[in-house]
Amino acid sequence: MSEADMILSVENLSVAVGKGNGRLAVEEVSFDIGRGEVFGMVGESGCGKSLCALSIAGLLRAPMHVAGGEVRFEGRDILRLPARDMRRLRGGRIAMIFQEPMTALNPLMTVGDQIGEMFVLHQGLGRAEARHRAIVALAQVQVPSPERRISDYPHQLSGGMRQRVMIAIALACRPALLIADEPTTALDVTIQAEITELILDLCRAQGTAVLMISHDLGHIAEICNRVAVMYAGRVAEMQSGQAVFQGPRHPYTRALVASLPQPGRRLAEGRQDLAEIKGIVPPLGQRPPGCQFAPRCARAADDCRAAVPPFSTIPGGGKVGCFHHD
Amino acid sequence: MRRFNLNFGLCVVVALVLVAVLAPLIAPYSPIDFADLNNSNLPPGGPFRMGTDEQGRDIYSRILYGARISLLVGVVVQVMNTFVGVTLGLTAGYFGGWWDEFVQGLTNLMLAIPTIVFALALMTFLGPGLLSLLIALGLTDWAYSCRISRAQMLSQKAQNYVQAARIMGFGRAHVIFREILPNVAGPLVVVATMGVGSAILSEASLSFIGLGVVPPTPSWGGMLARAREQLMVAPWIAVFPGLTLFVTVLGFNMLGDGLRDMLDPQGRADR
Numbered sequence: 145m146s147e148a149d150m151i152l153s154v155e156n157l158s159v160a161v162g163k164g165n166g167r168l169a170v171e172e173v174s175f176d177i178g179r180g181e182v183f184g185m186v187g188e189s190g191c192g193k194s195l196c197a198l199s200i201a202g203l204l205r206a207p208m209h210v211a212g213g214e215v216r217f218e219g220r221d222i223l224r225l226p227a228r229d230m231r232r233l234r235g236g237r238i239a240m241i242f243q244e245p246m247t248a249l250n251p252l253m254t255v256g257d258q259i260g261e262m263f264v265l266h267q268g269l270g271r272a273e274a275r276h277r278a279i280v281a282l283a284q285v286q287v288p289s290p291e292r293r294i295s296d297y298p299h300q301l302s303g304g305m306r307q308r309v310m311i312a313i314a315l316a317c318r319p320a321l322l323i324a325d326e327p328t329t330a331l332d333v334t335i336q337a338e339i340t341e342l343i344l345d346l347c348r349a350q351g352t353a354v355l356m357i358s359h360d361l362g363h364i365a366e367i368c369n370r371v372a373v374m375y376a377g378r379v380a381e382m383q384s385g386q387a388v389f390q391g392p393r394h395p396y397t398r399a400l401v402a403s404l405p406q407p408g409r410r411l412a413e414g415r416q417d418l419a420e421i422k423g424i425v426p427p428l429g430q431r432p433p434g435c436q437f438a439p440r441c442a443r444a445a446d447d448c449r450a451a452v453p454p455f456s457t458i459p460g461g462g463k464v465g466c467f468h469h470d
Numbered sequence: 471m472r473r474f475n476l477n478f479g480l481c482v483v484v485a486l487v488l489v490a491v492l493a494p495l496i497a498p499y500s501p502i503d504f505a506d507l508n509n510s511n512l513p514p515g516g517p518f519r520m521g522t523d524e525q526g527r528d529i530y531s532r533i534l535y536g537a538r539i540s541l542l543v544g545v546v547v548q549v550m551n552t553f554v555g556v557t558l559g560l561t562a563g564y565f566g567g568w569w570d571e572f573v574q575g576l577t578n579l580m581l582a583i584p585t586i587v588f589a590l591a592l593m594t595f596l597g598p599g600l601l602s603l604l605i606a607l608g609l610t611d612w613a614y615s616c617r618i619s620r621a622q623m624l625s626q627k628a629q630n631y632v633q634a635a636r637i638m639g640f641g642r643a644h645v646i647f648r649e650i651l652p653n654v655a656g657p658l659v660v661v662a663t664m665g666v667g668s669a670i671l672s673e674a675s676l677s678f679i680g681l682g683v684v685p686p687t688p689s690w691g692g693m694l695a696r697a698r699e700q701l702m703v704a705p706w707i708a709v710f711p712g713l714t715l716f717v718t719v720l721g722f723n724m725l726g727d728g729l730r731d732m733l734d735p736q737g738r739a740d741r
Contacts, residue, residue, distance in 0.1 A: 201637055203633065203636060203637060206566070206567075225646040231639045231641060233638075234636070234637050234638065234639040235637060235638035235639030238637075238640055239637070239638075240634075242630050242633070242634060244630050247629055247630040247631060248630040248631050248633075248634040249631055249634070250631045250634075250635070250653070251631070251653065252652045252653055255650075261638070261640075262638060265638070265639060265640065266639060310634070313634075313638065338632055347578070348669070365692060
């Protein structure tokens with residue numbers, strides 16, 4: 145991908161907790177997202193996916209702070225952007241959807257006002273025009289009878305409806321990048337697929353790139369062009385969505401894929417325990433010096449424990465951070 | 471009981487406002503100009519419903535007019551206090567860091583010194599009079615609203631809608647005062663309402679020791695002060711302003727109580 149096609153490029157991003165560089169929660173994460181691309185990020189809780197997302201949006205709060213690296217968005221280094229310019233980017237060019245639609249809306253404002261605010265703030269529209277646009281935006285996220293729903297308060301809507309409203313707010317100003325931090329985790333299983341589909345459809349139509357964060361590998365492999373698998377603050381492997389699921393290279397990814405339950409297997413092979421990854425994720429502050437996965441890895445050798453493995457390129461695109469990958 | 475608190479408080483406050491506004495229409499005599507030493511220290515009854523004071527002025531009329539001062543002081547002082555306290559508290563809670571430390575320290579200082587002493591000190595600088603009374607009381611009793619708005623801010627700050635508002639690109643002022651403030655307004659209204667009562671009481675105290683409203687302007691505290699000397703001869707001069715003051719402060723406190731119960735979702739479920 146050429147530089148011009150790139151909407152976001154993250155280079156060696158590190159996020160530290162507390163003063164200095166003592167405890168790095170995210171270490172030297174690099175990836176880039178092309179215009180209109182759907183980029184996935186998977187990993188267990190606490191592996192740093194959300195921290196990456198928040199750093200890109202410039203929303204890290206003390207004691208978390210960016211300890212190093214660069215985030216370029218549309219060619220500009222946004223980590224060093226003045227607050228005023230960053231505010232203009234947020235909501236306008238970079239939008240974000242959160243995991244919890246139940247609490248992400250202001251309980252005391254009508255849905256219409258909350259969507260309309262975006263047009264007032266970023267496009268300088270008047271109240272009446274903003275309201276009209278809000279109705280259109282609600283219709284776009286397939287909320288039935290938007291003219292009536294516009295005057296509803298968040299508590300009058302179901303979780304799915306609220307997430308639709310969040311999507312309408314996020315995509316109101318046609319951002320170039322949408323960060324979706326586990327957008328369907330808190331929703332009913334029956335509407336998870338619907339909401340994902342909605343996000344992807346709308347983004348495709350607007351040419352918005354998506355950074356989709358999830359801990360569901362299967363789900364993300366299915367919908368994303370490329371996927372980064374994170375483990376303990378580092379990228380373990382980055383490949384196309386299909387490849388990461390069908391031909392995982394990193395031992396961690398392999399173990400993850402192997403641990404997924406497969407429909408039909410029990411019928412064919414009888415009752416068996418699901419494969420598991422022994423051990424636990426090293427807690428922050430107790431991370432090993434070399435490869436983070438080494439203590440739980442069957443292939444770990446002395447070199448793994450001594451140094452962090454550099455990334456090697458995988459034929460067919462992608463990279464993997466392991467000395468002994470396939 | 472909850473309804474009673476609210477209704478009683480509301481009645482007292484509405485009555486006070488009506489009296490203050492309509493004082494010239496209801497009062498049978500002028501509170502200042504009508505003074506006849508031949509009528510001094512008359513007991514209640516006859517043409518003077520609540521009797522007359524040592525200068526022969528109608529106590530009833532003076533109480534009605536005194537409501538204007540009390541209400542004015544109560545409301546203006548509380549608006550000032552709430553403004554100062556909420557602004558400091560919300561920003562301290564939102565920004566944290568050295569600003570929070572500073573505001574917290576200031577709040578503790580204000581809480582450590584009794585309001586009335588602080589106001590007294592200020593009044594000696596500013597001199598007696600209504601304006602300096604408003605300034606002195608309006609700048610000294612904001613510690614509680616500051617504490618409460620800071621605590622509310624801390625709990626709201628963690629809410630997702632706050633982060634959502636930030637990611638939409640809103641500035642700090644918008645997030646603090648447009649998004650968060652309406653969500654914490656409930657408890658603040660309660661504190662402010664109760665504060666009106668204590669502000670009225672503070673005004674009465676300052677007027678009682680002669681630092682408040684300058685005579686002959688009728689104020690309840692001032693009336694009590696002069697009634698002291700006549701307490702054995704004409705107790706009604708003290709009793710009526712005292713009772714009015716008592717009922718008024720009680721009214722504001724009960725209104726605050728009632729509002730709190732009304733706004734508390736858990737309390738609603740219980741009853």
